[in-house]
Amino acid sequence: MARRSATEVAGSRAQTLDAAVQLASLVGLEGLTIGGLAERLGMSKSGLVGRFGSKEKLQLATLDQAADIFRRTVYEPTSATPPGLARLNAICDAWVAYLGRPPFPGGCFLTTAMVEFDGRPGPVNDAVKNVMRRWLALLEREATTAIENGDLPSGTDPADVAFTINALAVGTNCDFQLNRNHSSLQRARRAMAAALAQ
Amino acid sequence: MARRSATEVAGSRAQTLDAAVQLASLVGLEGLTIGGLAERLGMSKSGLVGRFGSKEKLQLATLDQAADIFRRTVYEPTSATPPGLARLNAICDAWVAYLGRPPFPGGCFLTTAMVEFDGRPGPVNDAVKNVMRRWLALLEREATTAIENGDLPSGTDPADVAFTINALAVGTNCDFQLNRNHSSLQRARRAMAAALAQ
DNA sequence: ATATATTGCGGACGATCGTTCTGATTATCG
DNA sequence: CGATAATCAGAACGATCGTCCGCAATATAT
Numbered sequence: 001m002a003r004r005s006a007t008e009v010a011g012s013r014a015q016t017l018d019a020a021v022q023l024a025s026l027v028g029l030e031g032l033t034i035g036g037l038a039e040r041l042g043m044s045k046s047g048l049v050g051r052f053g054s055k056e057k058l059q060l061a062t063l064d065q066a067a068d069i070f071r072r073t074v075y076e077p078t079s080a081t082p083p084g085l086a087r088l089n090a091i092c093d094a095w096v097a098y099l100g101r102p103p104f105p106g107g108c109f110l111t112t113a114m115v116e117f118d119g120r121p122g123p124v125n126d127a128v129k130n131v132m133r134r135w136l137a138l139l140e141r142e143a144t145t146a147i148e149n150g151d152l153p154s155g156t157d158p159a160d161v162a163f164t165i166n167a168l169a170v171g172t173n174c175d176f177q178l179n180r181n182h183s184s185l186q187r188a189r190r191a192m193a194a195a196l197a198q
Numbered sequence: 199m200a201r202r203s204a205t206e207v208a209g210s211r212a213q214t215l216d217a218a219v220q221l222a223s224l225v226g227l228e229g230l231t232i233g234g235l236a237e238r239l240g241m242s243k244s245g246l247v248g249r250f251g252s253k254e255k256l257q258l259a260t261l262d263q264a265a266d267i268f269r270r271t272v273y274e275p276t277s278a279t280p281p282g283l284a285r286l287n288a289i290c291d292a293w294v295a296y297l298g299r300p301p302f303p304g305g306c307f308l309t310t311a312m313v314e315f316d317g318r319p320g321p322v323n324d325a326v327k328n329v330m331r332r333w334l335a336l337l338e339r340e341a342t343t344a345i346e347n348g349d350l351p352s353g354t355d356p357a358d359v360a361f362t363i364n365a366l367a368v369g370t371n372c373d374f375q376l377n378r379n380h381s382s383l384q385r386a387r388r389a390m391a392a393a394l395a396q
Numbered sequence: 397a398t399a400t401a402t403t404g405c406g407g408a409c410g411a412t413c414g415t416t417c418t419g420a421t422t423a424t425c426g
Numbered sequence: 427c428g429a430t431a432a433t434c435a436g437a438a439c440g441a442t443c444g445t446c447c448g449c450a451a452t453a454t455a456t
Contacts, residue, residue: 026317031228034414046416047434055414106317111372115313118375119224119304129376163373163385164392170372171365174309177316178327187361191393194362198392232444244446245404253444 016041016051017065020058024066025106029059029113029124059124066109067131073098075138085151085196088142088165092192095169096185099176107177110135111170136162146196153198164195214239214249215263218256222264223304227257227311227322257322264307265329271296273336283349283394286340286363290390293367294383297374305375308333309368334360344394351396362393 019040024032034055038048052058078090099108106112110131117125139162146152152161172188217238222230232253236246250256276288297306304310308329315323337360344350350359370386 028314033412035412044435045414046436049415050433112313114372114376115310116226118372132373132376160385160388163382164366164389167366167369167373167386167389168362169369171368171370174312174316174368175330175361175365178312178330184361187358188365190358191362191365194396195389195392231442233442242405243444244406247445248402248404 013051014065016048017061020062021066021069021109022104024062025102025104025109025112027106028116029062030116032059032062034058056123060127063109063113063124063127063131066104066113069103070098070108070110070135073103083142083145084149085142085146088139088146088161088196089193091139091142092165092189092196096172096189096192099169099173099188100182100185108170108173111173114170132166136166139165152196156198161195165192168192168195211249212263214246215259218260219264219267219307220302222260223300223302223307223310225304226314227260228314230257230260232256254321258325261307261311261322261325261329264302264311267301268296268306268308268333271301281340281343282347283340283344286337286344286359286394287391289337289340290363290387290394294370294387294390297367297371297386298380298383306368306371309371312368330364334364337363350394354396359393363390366390366393 016037020032020037023037023040027036034045034048037058038045041048048058052061074091074094077094078087081087081090102108110128113124113128114132117128136159140158143152143156143158143161146161147154147156147158168188168191172184172191176184176188214235218230218235221235221238225234232243232246235256236243239246246256250259272289272292275292276285279285279288300306308326311322311326312330315326334357338356341350341354341356341359344359345352345354345356366386366389370382370389374382374386
C-alpha cells in the first residue's frame with residue numbers, strides 16, 4: 001500500500017536529514033535510532049535503512065548536514081565583514097545568536113557529537129575531527145589577519161586565539177543547555193570580547 | 199548492616215562505584231549498562247541491581263562518586279593556597295593537571311554527564327545541575343575575594359569570572375579528548391591566566 | 397542454636413536495537 | 427507499451443537492554 005508515491009514517501013533526502021538533525025540534536029548522534037527517525041518520518045525502518053545503508057552512514061550524513069547548517073548560520077553571514085578582528089567579533093556575535101536561537105533544538109550539534117564520539121575511534125570520530133579542524137582553522141586564519149593588521153598584539157599565537165574562542169563557545173553551550181539561562185549568552189559575549197581585547 | 203562477604207564477589211560498594219566511574223567515563227553515564235558493569239565486576243546483573251535498585255540510582259551514585267573524586271583532585275589540594283586570585287590560579291593549575299592525568303580514563307566525567315543529560319529532565323539532570331552549581335559557586339567565591347583584595351579590577355563581576363573559567367575548562371576538555379594533543383593543556387592554561395589577568 | 401535479614405545467582409520477561417530478506421509498488425527507459 | 431531499475435513495507439533474526447522472580451547461601455540478632 002503506497003502512500004503518495006513510492007519514492008516520495010517522506011520527502012526528499014534533504015528533508016530526511018533535516019529531521020535527523022533535529023532529532024539527533026535532542027538525543028545525540030548515538031541516541032538517534034533508525035526506528036525513532038522512521039516513525040518521525042512516517043516510514044518503515046527498512047525503508048529508511050534503504051536510503052542510507054546503515055546507521056553509521058546515517059550518522060555521517062546527519063553530521064554533514066549539521067555542519068552545513070552551522071556553516072551557513074555562523075560563518076557565511078560574516079563574509080561581508082572585513083577579515084581580521086572585525087570578522088572575528090562578528091563570528092562571535094553570530095555564534096552567540098546561533099546558540100540563543102539554534103536552527104535545531106538541543107543546542108550545538110557539534111558539541112554533543114564531539115563528546116559522544118571523542119572516545120570511539122571510527123569514521124564518525126574522524127568526521128567530527130575534520131569539522132572541528134576546519135572551524136578552528138577558520139578562526140586561526142582570522143586571528144592571523146588581525147595580528148598582521150595590528151589589531152592583536154604582535155606576539156600573539158593565532159592558534160591560541162582560535163583555541164580560546166572555541167573553548168569558550170563549547171563551554172558556553174554546555175552551560176547554556178544545562179541551565180537555559182540567557183545570562184550565559186551575555187557572559188559568553190563578554191568573555192569572548194575580553195579574550196579579543198588582550 | 200552487613201558489608202563484607204555474603205559472597206565477597208566484587209568487593210565493597212566503594213569499589214563497585216570506582217569501577218562504575220571508570221567505565222562511565224569512557225561510555226558515558228547513559229552508556230553505562232548494568233550488564234557491562236556486572237561483567238567487569240565479575241558478578242551477575244541481578245546481583246548488581248540488588249545493590250542499587252535501578253539503573254537511575256546507579257547513575258546517581260556514580261555521579262556522586264565522580265563529584266567526590268573531582269573535589270578531592272581539584273578543590274582540596276588548593277585549600278592551603280590563600281583565598282582569592284592565588285587560589286583561583288591554583289585551581290586552574292589543578293584542573294589542567296587533572297585533565298592531563300585524570301583519575302579515570304575518558305576525560306572529565308562531569309562534562310560528559312552534562313552533555314548527556316542537559317536535555318533530559320529527571321533526577322540525574324538535577325544532580326548534574328547541583329554539582330555544577332557548587333563548582334561555579336566555589337569559583338565565584340574566590341573571584342569575589344580576589345576583587346576585594348584588589349587583585350582583580352573592582353568593576354569585575356565575579357560570576358563572569360567563574361563562568362569564563364568554567365567555560366574554558368569544559369571547552370578545553372572537549373578539545374583535548376577529541377585530539378589528545380597536550381598542546382591543548384598549555385593553551386588552556388594560558389587562556390585561563392589571561393582571563394585572570396584582565 | 398534458631399530465626400531473621402541480607403546478599404547474590406540463574407533464568408526469564410518484554411522491549412528495543414540494527415540489520416536482512418522477500419515481495420509489491422512505482423519510476424524510468426527502450 | 428513493456429522491460430528494467432529503484433524504492434519501500436512487512437516480517438523476522440539475533441543481540442542487548444532494564445527489570446523482576448525464586449532459590450540458595452551467608453551474616454546478624456535473639
